[in-house]
Amino acid sequence: MTPGLNEPHASRPAADEACLEPVRRGIDPLVFEQSRPGHRGLDLPPAGVPEAPLPRLLPGVALRAQPPRLPELSEPEVVRHYTRLSHLNHSVDLGIYPLGSCTMKHNPKLNDELAALPGFAELHPYQEEDEVQGMLRLMWELEQALCEITGMLRVSLQPSAGAHGELVGILMIRAFHRRNGDAQRDTILVPDSAHGTNLASATLGGYKIVELPSSDRGLIDVTRLRQSLNERTAGLMLTNPNTLGLFEEDICRITSLVHQAGGLVYYDGANLNAILGRCRPGDMGLDVVHLNLHKTFSTPHGGGGPGAGPVAVGPALEPFLPLPLVQQRAGAFRLDDDRPLSIGRVKGFYGNIAVAVRAYAYILRMGGEGLRQASGDAVLNANYLRTRLHHLYHVPFDRTCMHEFVAAALKQKARGVLARDIAKRVLDFGMHAPTVYFPLIVPEALMIEPTESESLESLDAFVEVMRRVDAESIEAPEVVREAPHSTPVRRPDETRAARRPVLRWEPDIA
Amino acid sequence: MNAYLPHSDQDRAQMLAAVGATSVDDLFAALPESLRVAGLALPPGLTEAETRDHLQLLADENKLWGHSSFVGAGFYRHHVPAAVRAMIGRSEFATSYTPYQAEVSQGTLAHIFEFQTAVCELTGLDVANASLWDGPSAAAEAAFLALRATGRDRIALSGALHPETNQVISTYAAGPGFSITPLPVDETSGQTPPPLSGPPSDTGVVVLQQPNFFGVVEDTAAWAKAAHQAGALLVVVQNPVTLGVLEAPGVLGADIAVGDVQPLGNGLNFGGPSAGYMACRGSLLRQLPGRLVGRTVDAEGRTCYTLTLQAREQHIRRAKATSNICSNQALNALAATVYLALLGPVGLRELGSLCLQRAHALQERLEALPGVTAAFSGPFFHEFTLRLPFPANEFRRRLREQGVDPGIPLGRWFLEKDRELLVAVTEVNSPTGLDRYVEAAGRALTEGVAA
Ligand SMILES: Cc1ncc(COP(=O)(O)O)c(C=O)c1O
Numbered sequence: 001m002t003p004g005l006n007e008p009h010a011s012r013p014a015a016d017e018a019c020l021e022p023v024r025r026g027i028d029p030l031v032f033e034q035s036r037p038g039h040r041g042l043d044l045p046p047a048g049v050p051e052a053p054l055p056r057l058l059p060g061v062a063l064r065a066q067p068p069r070l071p072e073l074s075e076p077e078v079v080r081h082y083t084r085l086s087h088l089n090h091s092v093d094l095g096i097y098p099l100g101s102c103t104m105k106h107n108p109k110l111n112d113e114l115a116a117l118p119g120f121a122e123l124h125p126y127q128e129e130d131e132v133q134g135m136l137r138l139m140w141e142l143e144q145a146l147c148e149i150t151g152m153l154r155v156s157l158q159p160s161a162g163a164h165g166e167l168v169g170i171l172m173i174r175a176f177h178r179r180n181g182d183a184q185r186d187t188i189l190v191p192d193s194a195h196g197t198n199l200a201s202a203t204l205g206g207y208k209i210v211e212l213p214s215s216d217r218g219l220i221d222v223t224r225l226r227q228s229l230n231e232r233t234a235g236l237m238l239t240n241p242n243t244l245g246l247f248e249e250d251i252c253r254i255t256s257l258v259h260q261a262g263g264l265v266y267y268d269g270a271n272l273n274a275i276l277g278r279c280r281p282g283d284m285g286l287d288v289v290h291l292n293l294h295k296t297f298s299t300p301h302g303g304g305g306p307g308a309g310p311v312a313v314g315p316a317l318e319p320f321l322p323l324p325l326v327q328q329r330a331g332a333f334r335l336d337d338d339r340p341l342s343i344g345r346v347k348g349f350y351g352n353i354a355v356a357v358r359a360y361a362y363i364l365r366m367g368g369e370g371l372r373q374a375s376g377d378a379v380l381n382a383n384y385l386r387t388r389l390h391h392l393y394h395v396p397f398d399r400t401c402m403h404e405f406v407a408a409a410l411k412q413k414a415r416g417v418l419a420r421d422i423a424k425r426v427l428d429f430g431m432h433a434p435t436v437y438f439p440l441i442v443p444e445a446l447m448i449e450p451t452e453s454e455s456l457e458s459l460d461a462f463v464e465v466m467r468r469v470d471a472e473s474i475e476a477p478e479v480v481r482e483a484p485h486s487t488p489v490r491r492p493d494e495t496r497a498a499r500r501p502v503l504r505w506e507p508d509i510a
Numbered sequence: 511m512n513a514y515l516p517h518s519d520q521d522r523a524q525m526l527a528a529v530g531a532t533s534v535d536d537l538f539a540a541l542p543e544s545l546r547v548a549g550l551a552l553p554p555g556l557t558e559a560e561t562r563d564h565l566q567l568l569a570d571e572n573k574l575w576g577h578s579s580f581v582g583a584g585f586y587r588h589h590v591p592a593a594v595r596a597m598i599g600r601s602e603f604a605t606s607y608t609p610y611q612a613e614v615s616q617g618t619l620a621h622i623f624e625f626q627t628a629v630c631e632l633t634g635l636d637v638a639n640a641s642l643w644d645g646p647s648a649a650a651e652a653a654f655l656a657l658r659a660t661g662r663d664r665i666a667l668s669g670a671l672h673p674e675t676n677q678v679i680s681t682y683a684a685g686p687g688f689s690i691t692p693l694p695v696d697e698t699s700g701q702t703p704p705p706l707s708g709p710p711s712d713t714g715v716v717v718l719q720q721p722n723f724f725g726v727v728e729d730t731a732a733w734a735k736a737a738h739q740a741g742a743l744l745v746v747v748q749n750p751v752t753l754g755v756l757e758a759p760g761v762l763g764a765d766i767a768v769g770d771v772q773p774l775g776n777g778l779n780f781g782g783p784s785a786g787y788m789a790c791r792g793s794l795l796r797q798l799p800g801r802l803v804g805r806t807v808d809a810e811g812r813t814c815y816t817l818t819l820q821a822r823e824q825h826i827r828r829a830k831a832t833s834n835i836c837s838n839q840a841l842n843a844l845a846a847t848v849y850l851a852l853l854g855p856v857g858l859r860e861l862g863s864l865c866l867q868r869a870h871a872l873q874e875r876l877e878a879l880p881g882v883t884a885a886f887s888g889p890f891f892h893e894f895t896l897r898l899p900f901p902a903n904e905f906r907r908r909l910r911e912q913g914v915d916p917g918i919p920l921g922r923w924f925l926e927k928d929r930e931l932l933v934a935v936t937e938v939n940s941p942t943g944l945d946r947y948v949e950a951a952g953r954a955l956t957e958g959v960a961a
Contacts, residue, residue: 026812027616031624031851041852042591044860048941049871054755054863057870058889061727062757067855068631075593078851082844085621086602090614093601099610106514107605110558115779119569124581125781126918127573128910134571135780148551160643160783161837163824171685196824200834204654206685209829247540278538279545294837298514301607302841303618304640304801306783323677344681348584348646348674348770349781361565367555370512376534377515377522383537384525400537427614435610438825455516456525482809487613489808492816497806501795501818503637504627505805 032505035071088488100404100435100447103295111358125349136333140326142360151282152312156321157351163197165290165309169266170205171343172320173235185234193439198237218244218397229261239268241402243439255285272296274403277372288313297359308355377452378403388463392470404449417473417480419444425483429465579915582934586773594775597848612816619815622803625847629787633767634758636792640801641785641843645770646678648786649747651799652766656743662714668702669695670722673923700726700886704736713742720748725893734763754858766790775849785839799833865892869935875948893934902931908954
């Protein structure tokens with residue numbers, strides 16, 4: 001066993017009794033349950049102006065009859081509650097987080113400090129443009145860097161996340177076809193390995209979906225693609241490398257086939273981390289690309305956001321970008337919303353700017369060479385894990401992968417241990433689990449993305465854990481099936497959660 | 511050497527040997543030759559100190575108004591407590607992701623459950639989700655939810671919605687081709703009066719903003735009645751800061767409440783990130799977009815939390831999901847939750863009342879200045895529209911020269927409203943700040959109507 005590796009409770013029965021006691025208490029009562037009348041965590045100044053009774057100032061307006069039951073707590077109580085809650089989380093800052101498709105790389109601390117500079121953080125979005133030139137310059141320069149990285153023409157920073165960017169892309173594709181009098185194009189093609197958001201975004205944008213089965217090499221089947229293209233095709237959404245971590249080798253043929261059929265090609269940039277500085281979506285002939293700043297560009301995932309999903313386009317879609325765009329003229333920057341063909345807006349203001357500031361700082365810090373090194377290390381790390389694990393875990397498409405690979409826990413399943421169980425057991429060792437059951441085309445999928453942030457020692461420790469879990473699946477499968485053993489809680493009853501949904505606290509549910 | 515990349519060259523060599531490759535470039539053999547680039551035309555990486563200096567320079571180019579700004583229109587300058595910043599800055603919250611593995615995510619799951627509860631309490635509705643991208647996109651999602659529930663395809667939008675909310679809903683609606691009916695604003699009161707005959711009969715949803723874009727409080731109850739008579743649902747887009755003072759939209763008959771939690775502990779950040787909230791009646795639960803956290807028990811019977819009812823979501827339902835949303839705005843929702851925990855029910859009422867009293871005091875004094883009138887007669891909360899004797903852009907310019915950013919000219923969105931100014935007042939605008947505003951305005955107005 002690697003020195004320093006967390007031994008799980010289950011293998012240390014002697015320690016169990018002593019250690020489990022505090023853990024058995026589960027998690028602290030909610031902030032509502034800790035409320036004590038009269039406690040207050042924030043004080044307000046007196047109005048300091050002549051006051052009038054509210055009913056006089058708000059004639060005819062319905063005033064609150066029952067105050068909301070918010071908690072009453074002092075600052076130390078609030079701080080202690082959330083600090084204690086925070087201790088129940090695994091996070092990138094605590095240990096490896098090989099959650100495939102999510103690029104859980106290190107979040108540089110500098111970036112948070114810079115995003116908090118008052119000169120960025122305290123700007124109101126409706127300040128006059130001459131007062132926010134530094135901010136607009138940053139947005140412009142970030143756009144230029146993203147154009148260089150992707151090989152695209154222009155970028156909108158507006159979308160809040162990857163899926164939001166997908167919706168923008170789909171709506172631009174729609175606007176493009178309508179503009180060309182091609183409104184009959186009502187179908188988007190999506191490979192069966194695609195992320196769920198691709199299909200959901202295309203549907204939200206008003207399209208029908210045709211799913212393309214993958215080839216036996218795990219790639220888009222070009223013959224099937226050709227057969228599926230017709231005058232109803234609005235476009236193809238693809239991910240490259242795809243969700244199996246494999247590069248679409250026929251990408252140029254794929255884009256030209258779709259273009260010949262009159263469609264456009266959307267690139268889901270969730271996996272851009274694999275190809276930074278190696279190749280560029282624009283050179284592949286892609287028409288529209290979204291990037292996840294919270295993946296490739298190191299911004300924190302926040303427990304589920306905020307992220308940012310900027311959208312980059314080539315010439316075909318440039319006129320349709322959301323409003324407004326940053327423009328530069330004679331060294332001055334402004335926000336241009338005089339763009340008659342634009343699809344409009346998908347969000348208030350200009351985007352998740354504090355996230356954009358972090359991404360900008362990351363790009364400056366890394367430089368072109370550093371980004372290229374990052375993709376190199378990310379791909380090296382994934383292949384290192386693949387080669388060290390593929391004897392133990394079946395890898396259905398077992399060849400050089402990009403930034404991630406997908407294993408199928410078939411051998412373990414035959415022993416009565418599922419991908420879900422393996423994931424839970426990994427948690428016992430102070431690590432996050434891989435993504436499970438995605439992509440859907442791999443049974444018992446374990447999708448592993450180490451990212452470039454993991455050291456060799458950290459990768460070896462993960463290999464050791466995966467080895468051990470495999471060994472347990474033979475020698476003591478129940479240990480895996482009943483995992484985790486050392487976490488604050490174990491196997492929440494999801495069926496009960498869904499059958500009898502309790503979605504909020506009420507005084508009587510305790 | 512790169513501080514963010516742990517490997518030494520020796521590590522890389524050892525790993526390449528294990529993989530059976532001779533160089534990192536070998537690993538990219540699947541990339542067609544014609545696509546490969548030797549590198550990116552970006553400057554060489556900077557050190558941490560250099561990066562800091564570079565961004566500091568950009569930050570210094572921006573003007574900070576602090577408490578001398580009266581600009582609102584959707585994003586408001588409230589005090590963000592240090593404890594909120596400290597809690598959302600904790601890396602256990604900030605550097606984790608969607609709580610797919612509940613056993614190592616109880617911190618995130620519990621605070622989302624608290625957020626859902628707080629939103630239900632504020633809005634007087636039964637269920638709330640974990641957050642959406644922002645207020646305007648939440649309004650679009652709410653309209654879509656209502657159309658799914660009613661099976662109709664027409665959206666009626668109050669003309670007093672924030673113009674950007676209106677644009678976002680319109681952009682979303684273009685996809686499936688939903689129709690939009692504008693509901694006119696009464697130019698005297700500044701309210702959206704419910705038409706006597708109700709909205710058009712194929713309308714599935716009416717969207718109202720509360721207080722509306724001009725700062726005026728609308729009649730939620732009357733609209734709920736009118737919408738329901740027409741067989742439509744009512745969506746209210748409400749600033750949550752008002753909900754300690756104003757009656758909850760759920761109590762007044764709204765079916766869905768949405769809005770932006772920016773005013774609750776989230777900074778301005780030039781417009782984002784913040785988080786959208788959404789609450790609805792229990793009967794609409796299966797149509798709700800976004801993540802939901804539920805309370806349950808674990809294998810040992812302990813109370814705990816987990817993502818639930820995921821059959822609505824894209825990763826399970828794919829093309830048939832209720833929304834495409836995946837990453838939402840969890841950390842911003844946490845900021846709102848911590849903020850509300852600090853403030854409490856009494857604090858929320860006091861905060862609302864404080865903003866309102868100061869806004870009314872300022873409005874009264876400004877209205878007393880020569881040539882200035884209230885643009886609308888309807889009741890307002892902490893934001894109001896002034897009509898000036900000359901273009902509002904010029905007024906803003908004159909006040910900025912005197913160190914006050916007095917509000918946002920409405921000509922930006924409404925050509926005919928070029929003399930109107932939208933003024934927001936919060937607890938950060940002190941009584942002396944109000945005095946300075948009034949004095950500066952007095953001087954600006956006596957400069958005459960030159961332009
Ligand atoms: C391949 C892929 N596409 C799209 C998305 C959606 O991104 P976001 O969560 O930022 O909306 C994800 C996120 O997990 C993804 O892995």
